[in-house]
Amino acid sequence: MIASVPHAHGYSDSRGILSARRAIVSRYEQEPGFPHVDPDHVYLGNGVSELITMTMQALLDEGDEVLIPAPDYPLWTAMTSLGGGTPVHYLCDESREWQPDLEDIRSKVTPRTKAIVVINPNNPTGAVYSREILEGIADIAREHSLLLLSDEIYDRILFDDAVHIPMATVAPDLLCLTFNGLSKTYRVAGYRSGWLVITGPQDHAEGFLQGINLLASTRLCPNVPAQFAVQAALSGVQSINGLIAPSGRLHEQRDAAWKGLEAIPGVSCVLPRGALYAFPRFDPEVYEIPDDAAFVRDFLVAEHVLLVQGSGFNWPATDHVRIVTLPEARVISDAIERLGNFLASWRP
Numbered sequence: 001m002i003a004s005v006p007h008a009h010g011y012s013d014s015r016g017i018l019s020a021r022r023a024i025v026s027r028y029e030q031e032p033g034f035p036h037v038d039p040d041h042v043y044l045g046n047g048v049s050e051l052i053t054m055t056m057q058a059l060l061d062e063g064d065e066v067l068i069p070a071p072d073y074p075l076w077t078a079m080t081s082l083g084g085g086t087p088v089h090y091l092c093d094e095s096r097e098w099q100p101d102l103e104d105i106r107s108k109v110t111p112r113t114k115a116i117v118v119i120n121p122n123n124p125t126g127a128v129y130s131r132e133i134l135e136g137i138a139d140i141a142r143e144h145s146l147l148l149l150s151d152e153i154y155d156r157i158l159f160d161d162a163v164h165i166p167m168a169t170v171a172p173d174l175l176c177l178t179f180n181g182l183s184k185t186y187r188v189a190g191y192r193s194g195w196l197v198i199t200g201p202q203d204h205a206e207g208f209l210q211g212i213n214l215l216a217s218t219r220l221c222p223n224v225p226a227q228f229a230v231q232a233a234l235s236g237v238q239s240i241n242g243l244i245a246p247s248g249r250l251h252e253q254r255d256a257a258w259k260g261l262e263a264i265p266g267v268s269c270v271l272p273r274g275a276l277y278a279f280p281r282f283d284p285e286v287y288e289i290p291d292d293a294a295f296v297r298d299f300l301v302a303e304h305v306l307l308v309q310g311s312g313f314n315w316p317a318t319d320h321v322r323i324v325t326l327p328e329a330r331v332i333s334d335a336i337e338r339l340g341n342f343l344a345s346w347r348p
Helices: 018-029 047-059 075-082 102-108 132-142 204-216 224-235 241-243 249-262 290-302 329-345
Strands: 042-045 067-071 086-093 113-121 147-151 176-181 196-200 320-325
Touching: 018 224, 018 241, 042 047, 042 075, 047 075, 047 147, 047 176, 047 196, 047 204, 086 224, 102 132, 113 132, 147 224, 147 329, 176 224, 196 204, 196 290, 204 241, 249 290, 249 329
Parallel strands: 067 086, 067 113, 113 147, 147 176
Antiparallel strands: 042 196, 176 196
């Protein structure tokens, strides 16, 4: 980015600079079974957040519904509402390693449903979805002519034997929008450099896709200096591989969080298979937590450790919190020890 600053002081093509879009095309050409991608069907954005906002504004009319996982990354819910739509949350099953409940998805499709959101690997649970589940979601989308919106920002942050399967590879015959960027795998959060890749048949969605193009043009262009980081990041040494290996920092931090949580009486946690989070459960028969936001606030004041309440991710109960596994392992272990001590004496 520093080397490119002298060339990055003007507006770019509204979709993003061509070299960055071509680098993204090359990235997906290396994914087995990924449908053909044209650089004209790649959009750079000021983070994935902007691209989600543009997508929802182009897609939704008042009252249209979007199926979104619970728990979710709450930006999807917020942008659905902001776009005039209605978020409808389908449940992910904690007893099955937080895989989406296909029957729950199917039961919530209505004539107003426009799209299914898939967040894989998942924030906040750390789940990595199986091929069977992804194919089941694709079948539902196929049956009801729904758009697939696949948030894959953590696609290369995987632990143990977890394998990420891009949604587009199991639904090449469906219109699928894949969202990704530099902030997680390439660890440059704050550069605001995300991308959207559009695959599958497009003739039936001409108005929607024109809407995305119009909105991309209306914002003039994405942040230009950060676009010059895309080609370098995607074609350079993939340092994430060392970090997620069994001896790597991210792997050790995941292990420290999970082991510490499992050691607390009345607390359980599905082992995260990807992403950078754990989503532990407090047994309601051991800990009565009527207000998880108040619990998180009390813990912050008492122990100076910040968690996020599960209800903040549209989880329907108050029995979960999200923990970020980015601090050093010793810091995570200390924080979770404080959580255990706090729980031992906490009263609502």
